[in-house]
Amino acid sequence: MAQPLEPAERRPANHGPKVAARNRDALIVAARxxxxxxxxxxxxxxxxRRAGVGQGVLYRHFPDRTAVAIAVLEENVxxxxxxxxxxxxxFADVLGVLTWHLTESAAFLGLLHxxxxxxxxxxxxxxxxxxxxxxxxxxxxxxxxxxxxAPDGLMLAVAMVSGAVGGPTREVREHRAVxxxxxxxxxxxxxxPFEG
Amino acid sequence: MAQPLEPAERRPANHGPKVAARNRDALIVAARxxxxxxxxxxxxxxxxRRAGVGQGVLYRHFPDRTAVAIAVLEENVxxxxxxxxxxxxxFADVLGVLTWHLTESAAFLGLLHxxxxxxxxxxxxxxxxxxxxxxxxxxxxxxxxxxxxAPDGLMLAVAMVSGAVGGPTREVREHRAVxxxxxxxxxxxxxxPFEG
Amino acid sequence: MAQPLEPAERRPANHGPKVAARNRDALIVAARxxxxxxxxxxxxxxxxRRAGVGQGVLYRHFPDRTAVAIAVLEENVxxxxxxxxxxxxxFADVLGVLTWHLTESAAFLGLLHxxxxxxxxxxxxxxxxxxxxxxxxxxxxxxxxxxxxAPDGLMLAVAMVSGAVGGPTREVREHRAVxxxxxxxxxxxxxxPFEG
Amino acid sequence: MAQPLEPAERRPANHGPKVAARNRDALIVAARxxxxxxxxxxxxxxxxRRAGVGQGVLYRHFPDRTAVAIAVLEENVxxxxxxxxxxxxxFADVLGVLTWHLTESAAFLGLLHxxxxxxxxxxxxxxxxxxxxxxxxxxxxxxxxxxxxAPDGLMLAVAMVSGAVGGPTREVREHRAVxxxxxxxxxxxxxxPFEG
DNA sequence: AATGAATGAGGATTCATTCAT
DNA sequence: GATGAATGAATCCTCATTCAT
Numbered sequence: 032m033a034q035p036l037e038p039a040e041r042r043p044a045n046h047g048p049k050v051a052a053r054n055r056d057a058l059i060v061a062a063r064x065x066x067x068x069x070x071x072x073x074x075x076x077x078x079x080r081r082a083g084v085g086q087g088v089l090y091r092h093f094p095d096r097t098a099v100a101i102a103v104l105e106e107n108v109x110x111x112x113x114x115x116x117x118x119x120x121x122f123a124d125v126l127g128v129l130t131w132h133l134t135e136s137a138a139f140l141g142l143l144h145x146x147x148x149x150x151x152x153x154x155x156x157x158x159x160x161x162x163x164x165x166x167x168x169x170x171x172x173x174x175x176x177x178x179x180x181a182p183d184g185l186m187l188a189v190a191m192v193s194g195a196v197g198g199p200t201r202e203v204r205e206h207r208a209v210x211x212x213x214x215x216x217x218x219x220x221x222x223x224p225f226e227g
Numbered sequence: 228m229a230q231p232l233e234p235a236e237r238r239p240a241n242h243g244p245k246v247a248a249r250n251r252d253a254l255i256v257a258a259r260x261x262x263x264x265x266x267x268x269x270x271x272x273x274x275x276r277r278a279g280v281g282q283g284v285l286y287r288h289f290p291d292r293t294a295v296a297i298a299v300l301e302e303n304v305x306x307x308x309x310x311x312x313x314x315x316x317x318f319a320d321v322l323g324v325l326t327w328h329l330t331e332s333a334a335f336l337g338l339l340h341x342x343x344x345x346x347x348x349x350x351x352x353x354x355x356x357x358x359x360x361x362x363x364x365x366x367x368x369x370x371x372x373x374x375x376x377a378p379d380g381l382m383l384a385v386a387m388v389s390g391a392v393g394g395p396t397r398e399v400r401e402h403r404a405v406x407x408x409x410x411x412x413x414x415x416x417x418x419x420p421f422e423g
Numbered sequence: 424m425a426q427p428l429e430p431a432e433r434r435p436a437n438h439g440p441k442v443a444a445r446n447r448d449a450l451i452v453a454a455r456x457x458x459x460x461x462x463x464x465x466x467x468x469x470x471x472r473r474a475g476v477g478q479g480v481l482y483r484h485f486p487d488r489t490a491v492a493i494a495v496l497e498e499n500v501x502x503x504x505x506x507x508x509x510x511x512x513x514f515a516d517v518l519g520v521l522t523w524h525l526t527e528s529a530a531f532l533g534l535l536h537x538x539x540x541x542x543x544x545x546x547x548x549x550x551x552x553x554x555x556x557x558x559x560x561x562x563x564x565x566x567x568x569x570x571x572x573a574p575d576g577l578m579l580a581v582a583m584v585s586g587a588v589g590g591p592t593r594e595v596r597e598h599r600a601v602x603x604x605x606x607x608x609x610x611x612x613x614x615x616p617f618e619g
Numbered sequence: 620m621a622q623p624l625e626p627a628e629r630r631p632a633n634h635g636p637k638v639a640a641r642n643r644d645a646l647i648v649a650a651r652x653x654x655x656x657x658x659x660x661x662x663x664x665x666x667x668r669r670a671g672v673g674q675g676v677l678y679r680h681f682p683d684r685t686a687v688a689i690a691v692l693e694e695n696v697x698x699x700x701x702x703x704x705x706x707x708x709x710f711a712d713v714l715g716v717l718t719w720h721l722t723e724s725a726a727f728l729g730l731l732h733x734x735x736x737x738x739x740x741x742x743x744x745x746x747x748x749x750x751x752x753x754x755x756x757x758x759x760x761x762x763x764x765x766x767x768x769a770p771d772g773l774m775l776a777v778a779m780v781s782g783a784v785g786g787p788t789r790e791v792r793e794h795r796a797v798x799x800x801x802x803x804x805x806x807x808x809x810x811x812p813f814e815g
Numbered sequence: 816a817a818t819g820a821a822t823g824a825g826g827a828t829t830c831a832t833t834c835a836t
Numbered sequence: 837g838a839t840g841a842a843t844g845a846a847t848c849c850t851c852a853t854t855c856a857t
Contacts, residue, residue: 050856051820072268074847085822090849184410187391190409196385196388211387214380214411247837270830281839286832443816464660466851477818482853576802579783583799585784587775603779606772607802638835639841662826673843678828 055092057082059106062099063136071100097154101161107132108161114225115168122172125219129165129189130212133196134204134222162186178216188215251288253278258299259332267296286389293350297357303328304357310421318368323416325361325385326408329392330400330418358382374412384411430523447484449474451498454491455528463492482554489546493553499524499552519612521557521581525588526596526614539608554578570608574581580607643680645670647694650687651724652784659688685742689749695720696749702813703756710760715808717753718776718800720733721784722810750774776803 061082065073075096079089093099114120114128166186179185195211198204207220210217257278262267271292275282289295310316310324353392375381391407394400401418408415453474467488471478478511485491506512506520558578571577587603591594597614604611627655639730649670653661663684667677681687702708754774767773783799793810800807 047372054821075849076847086849087823087851088821091820096848178410183406187403187406187410190393190403191387191391191410194392195387196390197386207383207386210379210383214374214383216412244837250838271832272830275840282832282841283834283839284837287837292831440816446817467853468851471819478853479819479855480817483816488852515643570801570802575798579795579798579802581783582795583779583783583802586784587779588782589778599775602771602775606775608804642842663828664826674828675830675844676842679841686825 044193050054054082054084054088058089058092058099059102062103063106066100066103067136068181075099093166097157101154102158103136104158104161107136110163110225111165112168115172117225118192120172121220122169122174122177124220125169125172126212128225129169129221130192130205130208130219131224133189134201134208135224165189187218191215247287250278250280250284253280254285254288254295255298255302258295259302262296262299263332271295289342293353297350299332300354300357303332304360306421307361308364311368312422316368316412317416318365318370318373319414320416321365321368322408323415323418324421326388326404326415327418327420328400329385329389330397330404331420361385384413387411424427443483446474446476446480447540449476450481450484451494454495458492458495459528466586467491479516493546493549495528496550496553499528500556502611502617503557504560507564512564513612514561514566514569515610516612517561517564518604518609519614521561522584522597522600522611522614525581525585526593526600527616557581580609583607642670642672642676645672646677646680646687647690650691651694654688654691685745689742689745691724692746692749695724696752698813700756703760705813708760709808710757710762710765711806712808713757713760713779714800714805715810716813717757718780718793718796718807719810719812721777721781722789722796723812724758735787753777776805779803 052209062078065078065081067076067101075089076086078099079086082089089099093102110132111129115125171186173180173185179188189219192208192211192215196208198207209219209222252290254274258274261274261277271285272282274295275285278285285295289298302337306328307321307325311321365381369376369381375384388407388411392400392404394403405415405418450470454470457470457473461469466476467481470491471481474481481491485494503517503521503526507517561577565572565577571580584600584603584607588596588600590599601611601614625792644668650666653666657665663677664674664690666687667674670677677687680688698720699713699717703713711729757773761768761773767776780796780799780803784796786795797807
């Protein structure tokens with residue numbers, strides 16, 4: 032029963048449904064940026080604002096805040112998968128792409144070892160799926176007898192590197208990530224986004 | 228306007244400075260428990276409540292929420308230092324104590340590689356000091372030519388293990404922590420708190 | 424900026440005015456159901472969704488949320504009128520039909536004694552008209568010297584019964600309605616919808 | 620982690636805990652007034668504003684919106700009980716007091732025959748208790764062989780009268796209420812608040 | 816004529832922080 | 837020194853309503 036008292040004098044353009052997909056993408060991009068600067072707990076309104084859309088749009092596309100984070104993650108994971116699917120993909124190179132995402136969006140995989148305590152089973156399940164997809168992508172390329180061949184070895188190492196990643200600038204974070212891989216005795220290709 | 232209806236209801240006794248210290252400790256204990264169950268973003272009121280004191284007391288002892296977290300950390304660090312100061316302290320054993328804290332309070336070191344971005348320089352500086360204290364304590368015991376001898380190697384490894392730690396129960400977290408150390412080729416003593 | 428990526432996706436057919444009327448009916452039916460399950464404050468979007476139409480259609484047919492409610496009421500009133508217009512209509516039977524509507528859509532007449540205070544004069548006027556139509560329909564059949572013959576007696580009684588109607592299931596509500604009429608010393612026919 | 624960016628320049632007086640009870644009362648009074656003018660769905664912020672307190676205070680005293688409504692009801696019920704407990708209380712007089720509350724706060728007993736559908740078991744249970752208290756208070760005074768002696772007769776009648784009560788001014792509502800009781804063949808004493 | 820995305824105001828709710836007592 | 841109520845800004849979230857297509 033809560034009607035706006037005044038009929039909303041001038042209303043910014045409604046560009047119609049065609050932009051829906053574009054908006055969704057804009058939201059994901061905005062979310063990634065906001066997460067980078069303000070962390071995963073950043074207000075959703077900030078994300079909407081940066082994406083240049085109303086808050087309602089955010090809620091239309093993502094039911095809750097974890098859905099946003101998952102969508103960002105999904106993007107990252109997809110890139111890793113694409114890198115792994117490339118013709119001449121080598122393990123070290125895909126690891127480089129993965130590492131790039133670790134450094135670029137500190138949020139990445141932040142969910143993958145979710146606090147555990149708090150529940151949110153739905154989101155957790157989703158995160159597990161994403162984690163599994165990363166693992167599959169990597170494992171296919173894992174050389175015979177590699178240090179990380181042990182079951183769980185792969186994702187444990189990824190979690191460890193993600194723990195090592197931290198710092199004010201991407202450069203610092205990259206440096207630490209590479210040092211971490213070296214400490215694990217694992218060779219990494221160039222740290223960069225896929226494509227290329 | 229405010230006539231005191233009842234002549235001095237009953238006012239919690241003021242037990243003087245003796246209790247002040249006790250309160251501070253109770254707050255830190257409470258904070259650790261709350262952090263464990265609800266994460267670092269738990270409301271301060273919950274901490275005060277669990278400590279059995281008013282919120283004002285919390286603010287008397289800690290200027291803001293990071294101060295509380297730092298105080299908890301401080302405790303953890305102190306225990307590591309004590310373990311390292313023990314007569315017959317061995318590197319692996321101290322690592323075990325450190326690891327116990329990593330698994331017990333997931334918050335531990337959560338600050339140490341704080342997002343960096345957002346500022347809070349004061350807290351950051353404090354965290355750096357704590358990090359340095361852990362490093363000194365460990366490095367003194369580091370055997371000649373150990374894998375982690377390289378400058379930064381030590382704390383990088385700790386960060387990595389802290390990244391690996393995650394899971395619903397402490398047992399799971401311990402298991403993962405140990406696996407992480409193994410992956411680093413580092414031997415760890417029993418994972419347990421320090422007992423004088 | 425907005426290049427149409429796909430050359431005319433597929434656009435819901437425009438079935439012309441024939442469907443418009445069907446849509447209106449569907450909306451009223453949907454509204455009745457939604458009101459029954461979620462109350463008069465249910466979101467309009469829910470009504471449109473259940474009717475299987477876009478929200479725009481709802482607004483094409485009804486200027487605002489009260490218009491929807493009024494339309495539903497209108498339906499109810501029409502049925503009572505039809506019952507009263509039947510060849511062999513008896514007062515008690517029409518009362519039965521009216522009672523059925525009271526129990527079936529608790530919303531019914533919810534508007535008729537609207538809070539009054541808040542204005543919405545337009546809707547109020549409409550409700551008064553509907554109330555008047557019910558009254559006329561009933562009064563024509565009112566036996567000479569009936570308990571409710573007094574001016575206002577009729578609609579007052581209806582309001583009273585509607586106040587008594589409440590409960591989790593239609594059966595409970597019917598039971599209470601019948602009890603209420605009995606308490607008023609008024610005989611009611613079978614409680615059921617009108618069937619031409 | 621959401622600190623106010625600016626430390627709240629000037630802060631209205633905090634009059635200390637002593638006013639807590641006064642605030643609670645003010646909230647109930649405010650709620651009654653707001654309910655009267657805007658209905659039970661009025662924004663809680665309006666109630667807080669009218670009570671002259673911050674919204675937080677409202678939430679401190681009442682966990683949710685039904686708690687507020689219940690508190691208002693509780694007050695009404697208490698008055699009826701007091702009227703019934705008076706030395707020379709007569710059934711008709713207590714009915715008058717009850718009726719006064721029905722006309723004064725249209726919300727009264729609005730909850731007592733709650734929509735049923737929506738659940739809210741807690742609130743419903745509370746409402747049932749209140750309803751029971753009203754019934755007991757009245758039944759004790761019910762003359763032998765009264766029209767409303769039948770089990771349920773009493774509260775059914777109350778519900779009916781409450782259904783009849785509606786209108787722009789209290790006078791109108793009182794008039795209708797009295798007419799409703801007359802239609803039920805029940806004598807009512809003067810319609811007024813208790814005490815007197 | 817229909818669709819359904821977008822807008823954005825409004826209301827709910829939570830908490831960090833202050834402060835009278 | 838302690839208490840815990842009050843404040844109110846910030847955030848979350850929902851929906852009525854508009855409008856490009």
